[in-house]
Amino acid sequence: MELHIVIEGKKDLGGQLYRQLSDSIRSGRLADGQQLPPSRLLAEQLGLSRKTVSNVYTRLTQERLVLGQVGKGSFVSAPAEAKPRRQLAINLASAAIVAKWDSMHTPLRAPFPEERSRYEFVGGCVTPALFPIDEWRRCMLHGLRQDVKGSGMYRQAEGIAELRAAIAHHAAFARGVVCTANNVVVTNGAQQALDLLGRVLLEPGCVVAVEEPGYPAARMLFASQGARVVGIGIDQEGMLVEQIPQGTRLIYTTPAHQFPLGMQMSVARREALLARALAIGAIIIEDDYDSEFRYDGRPTDSLQSMDRHGVVAFVGSFSKVMLPELRLGYAVLPEAILNAALTVKHLNDWHTATASQHALAKFIADGYLSRHIRRCGATYATRRERLQTLFADVLSPWFELVPASAGFHLAALCKKPLDLDLLLRLARRADVGLHPLSNFYASTPPRAGLFLGYGGIETLDIEIALLRVRDILLQME
Template sequence: MELHIVIEGRKDLGGQLYRQLSDSIRSGRLADGQQLPPTRLLAEQLGLSRKTVSDVYTRLTQERLVLGQVGKGSFVSAPAEAKPRRQAANNLASAAIVARWDAMHTPLRNPFPEGRSRYEFIGGCITPSLFPVDEWRRCVMHGLRQEVKGSGMYRQAEGIAELRAAIAHHAAFARGVVCTANNVVVTNGAQQALDLLGRVLLEPGCVVAVEEPGYPAARMLFASQGAHIVGIGVDHEGMLVDQIPQGTRLIYTTPAHQFPLGMPMSVARREALLARALEIGAIIIEDDYDSEFRYEGRPTDSLQSMDRHGVVAFVGSFSKVMLPELRLGYAVLPEAVLNAVLTVKHLNDWHTATASQHALAKFIGDGYLSRHIRRCAATYATRRQRLQALFADALSPWFELVPASAGFHLAALCKKPLDLDLLLRLARRADVGLYPLSNFYASTPPKAGLFLGYGGIETLDIDVALLRVRDILQQME
């Protein structure tokens, strides 16, 4: 890679080189410690004599902007005040639009504003040590070998055939989803699947029905696309279907494990939801974010498997069962929207990285994913039992858990008035990270309670953390 220097004409060659290098170092464009090209190489690149370049390096060294190291080369020695120059955009035509994005509240973007606690009950967090690194490494190497064998061209927007087939088999086996590989679109996490569907189905002013309480990132995403968001209440059977207004274009729901309260949607409510969507011409997004982890009772069918009219888009993610950093998700789409979503995906990012796709296809096909899910489920089941035991005993005077049979978070509702803000602050001082249910309400008064993710806290730490919370609650009375 060549250093960007522009030499014009045949006059003052050394001066041109000196001024550009000096300005680049003083402005911060060339970072402190960055190695400069050898004098011979830079002279060849710029069509200058080596002496001219050497003289400039000597002058910069004398000014302490360059540091020469014997046997290694010349390195930038930027002054402390050096920083990249920024130009302020005056009279920006889109200033109002930018301001709306700047003002958007995105709590999940920075989940630890005050620093991570020793004992964290944040949701969506997993235990990296459970991940089978050696098996994944073999799959990644397989993916890289497939890349080398490839055509060197961009691939299809829907994802490689091997992964779509593997996802179709996994979704059918684990969740009863009715599909073929042709209905599967590989995405960069479930969030991109939501974005693609929103782009296809929504225009400014369109009505989107979301659960209240519900997943903030979905609600804010659809709002950013200009939709009018209507919060639909939930009860012990799930979404209150009769509240979905006429004219709704899109319905977002988490029927297997309601986010954040945790109860599953009843069969009767699922049938009512499908009938309502068909009546008003809406598409339902079924976000199946963590239902692979089930602990008790009979598994429920996916909403998509009950759909006889092509109104359900099933969205899944590997973030909760593998690693969030991998950014791998998928959507199983009805025929009515499939081609349009592929067009948007193509325009959005062309396709998801194929090396990761090859790796995941092998990870699923070789049985690593199913074994990993079983291992995680056993660990999470033990953690869940400890939470249930402590909330049934030490914390029972203050909280009651909402029954949930899947996932790796629980909701605890307050049994009597509590100053939750004070509790959260005191718990943070005791190195315990607690989070309120109020974060998930947008249009109705929130229920007082806690959201307890147990994917990222070690089993032996749960007792220590919650007994500290009990002590704090006793002191607050």
């Protein structure tokens, strides 16, 4: 890789080189400790004499901007005050659009490391120590070998055949999804699947029905695509279907484990939802984000398996059962929208990285995924039980848990008026990260309570954290 230096004409060659290197070091464009090319190599690249380059290096060394190490080379020695060049302000024609994005509240966005607490009840996080890293390493090496043996060309937008077949079998086995590999599209996480569906089905002004409370990232995504997002209330049986307005194009729901409250949609409500979608010509997105983890009660059929008319798009993710960093998800799409979605996927990013696709296909086929889910399920069950015990005991004067039989988060509703903002601030000072249910409401007054993710907190830490919360609540009274 060549150092970016531009030499113009035939005059002041050394001066041009000196000024560009000096400016690059002082501005921070060249990082402290970065090695510069040997003088002979840089001279050849720029068409200069080696003496000219050596003289510039000597001058920079004298100014302590470059440090020469015998036998190793010349290295940048950036001054402490080195700062990147600031851009001048402009009258941006798209300023209003940029301001819209800047103003968006993104409560589920990953915090900076320094903002995390020692005991963090954030949702969607997993425990990396549970992940079978040795098995995944073998699968990734397999994936890299498959890439090297490949054609060196871009691949199909829908994903490699082996992974789509493995996903179809997994979804059928775990959730009763009715599909073949031809209906599966591999995506960069479930969020990309939602984006693809929105791009296919929505135009500015179209109506999208979402659960209220619900998943903020879905609601905000559809709104960013120009949709008019309508919040639909929920009760103990799930989404209140009768509230879905005429003209709705897209319905977003989490029937297996409502996000964030946690109840399961009843069979009668599922049948009503399917009938409503068919009547108004809407597509339902069934976001099945974490229902692989089930603890009690009988599992119900997926909404997609009950669909007889092709109105359900089933969206799944491996972020919750493996690692969020892998960004692997999928959508099982009805025939009516499949080809359009593949066009959008192709234009969006051509395809998901194939090495990780090959690795995941092997990870599933060799049984690693199912064993990992069972192992995590046992761990999460223990954490869930610990949470339930503590909320039924030391925290019972203030909170009541919403019953939930799947996933790895719980919702706790306030039993009496509380200054939740104060509780959250004091808990953060005590190194306990709590998150309010209000983050998931958009169009109705929020119910006071907490959202408690337990995928990323160790079992033994739960009691320590919640006893601190108990002590704070006692001090607040």
